[in-house]
Amino acid sequence: MAQPQLHQALNRSLAERSVFVLNQTSHPGNIGASARSLAVLDFPTLRCADPRDPNWRQHPDAQARASGALALLDLSTEFQSLEAAISDCHWVIAVSADVRDFGPDLVDITSACAWASERLKREPEAKVAFVFGCERHGLSREEAARGHLLASIPGQPAYHSLNLSQAVMIAAWELRKQLLGSAQQPTEFPAGDHRSMRFAAPPHGEPATTQAFEGLIEHLEVAAKSVGFLDPQHPKMLMPRLRRLLMRSELRAEEVDLLRGLCSAMINHRRRTS
Numbered sequence: 001m002a003q004p005q006l007h008q009a010l011n012r013s014l015a016e017r018s019v020f021v022l023n024q025t026s027h028p029g030n031i032g033a034s035a036r037s038l039a040v041l042d043f044p045t046l047r048c049a050d051p052r053d054p055n056w057r058q059h060p061d062a063q064a065r066a067s068g069a070l071a072l073l074d075l076s077t078e079f080q081s082l083e084a085a086i087s088d089c090h091w092v093i094a095v096s097a098d099v100r101d102f103g104p105d106l107v108d109i110t111s112a113c114a115w116a117s118e119r120l121k122r123e124p125e126a127k128v129a130f131v132f133g134c135e136r137h138g139l140s141r142e143e144a145a146r147g148h149l150l151a152s153i154p155g156q157p158a159y160h161s162l163n164l165s166q167a168v169m170i171a172a173w174e175l176r177k178q179l180l181g182s183a184q185q186p187t188e189f190p191a192g193d194h195r196s197m198r199f200a201a202p203p204h205g206e207p208a209t210t211q212a213f214e215g216l217i218e219h220l221e222v223a224a225k226s227v228g229f230l231d232p233q234h235p236k237m238l239m240p241r242l243r244r245l246l247m248r249s250e251l252r253a254e255e256v257d258l259l260r261g262l263c264s265a266m267i268n269h270r271r272r273t274s
Contacts, residue, residue, distance in 0.1 A: 010042040014120050014179050017127045019089055020168060023049045023082045023143060024134040029061030032073055033165035039069035041172045046076040049085040052134075065165075082131065082143055087211035089129040091119055091250070094147030095171055096139045097160050103141065103240075104150040104247065109174050112151035117178035119207075126207050130171050135164050145240060146210065148247050205252040212256045216263075217243055223263035226270040 020038060025031055031048060038046055048056065056062055057073060066073040079085035086092055093112050094104060107115070116128040131147065133139035144150055153162060153170050162170070208216075221239055224230035230238055251259075 008180060010176065010179055013124065015043050016045055017120055017125075018043050018116070018175060018179075019045045019047060019086075019127050019129040020172065021047045021049055021082070021085045021129050021131045022051070022164070022168075023085070023131060023139065024052060025056070025164065026052045026135050027061065027164075028053050028056040028059035029065045030135065030164040031056055031076070032059075032062035032065035032067075032069075034168040035062075035066045035073040035076060036069040037165060037169035038172055039072045041169075041176045043172055043176075044072060044075070046072060047079060047085045047129075048076060049079045049082040051078065082146070083210075083214065086129045086131065086146065087209065087214075088127060089210050090123065090126040090207040091116065091128045092147045092210060093128065093130050093149050093151050094139055094144040095130055095132050095151050095153070095167060096144055097152055097155075097162075098138060098144075099150070103144050104147040104244070106150045106152060109151045109153045109171055112149050113171065113174040113178045115149060116175060120179070123207055129210075130168075130175070132164055132167060132171075145243060146214075148250070205254045208251045208253045208256045212253060213246070213251065216246070216251075216256050216260055219260050219263040223266040226267045 020034070020043060022031060022034060025048060028051075031046075031051065035046055038044070053059055057076075062073060063070065077085075093116060095109070095112075099106050116130075119126060120128055130151075131139065131143070133143065151171070153160070153167060155162070217239070220242060221230065224238070224242075225232060249255075
């Protein structure tokens with residue numbers, strides 16, 4: 001009887017386009033431990049956004065907990081901000097145990113990884129980022145809002161806070177199973193739910209990057225103010241709601257350009273008539 005193949009290498013393109021981002025990590029040891037988990041599970045792309053210790057790579061705890069994954073630790077990339085770390089990514093999954101009002105839709109980590117796997121396989125050049133917050137506070141409302149989904153690792157209600165590197169390991173493990181096609185079926189979403197969307201053929205054009213999407217949000221805010229739709233003194237939750245609406249649409253690059261053209265027309269019309 002043939003033995004099951006327990007150890008398999010991931011497709012290089014899929015693995016490299018799966019981006020794991022640690023935001024404002026306090027303890028270098030957690031970066032080292034995360035590097036070790038990612039190396040074992042065959043994911044080579046680790047990014048650190050605004051780490052608190054400027055010498056985190058050389059810190060003894062990072063070196064010790066990375067163990068045999070020092071090469072991945074050395075190759076990990078540092079960014080000055082979360083915005084910069086995810087700017088070239090096309091989809092973002094914020095990993096957090098806390099639900100945010102007007103934030104991304106909440107799903108379990110298995111469903112989030114199935115969602116990510118589908119998009120990585122469908123779009124040969126696109127990147128998906130998994131973002132993890134700092135040890136003490138996790139992700140802020142603003143940071144979580146940059147995600148297309150909010151993914152939670154299920155646990156008992158009274159205590160569901162995991163160590164950062166443990167959360168990275170679980171997310172990477174779930175994503176690996178999905179990419180290898182050996183995972184159990186994720187949570188079924190209601191009919192018509194955008195998270196369960198399946199395409200008979202890939203959508204036309206390239207997906208918009210996070211950088212392009214954030215440019216649209218800024219442009220849209222200026223346009224909304226120019227026509228009086230957004231009152232800067234009483235903004236309420238207009239922009240977070242618009243962000244959530246557009247996130248759900250998974251805009252393509254040319255659609256972002258189209259909407260920015262509309263914003264420019266609104267602004268220019270207001271200038272001509274005022």
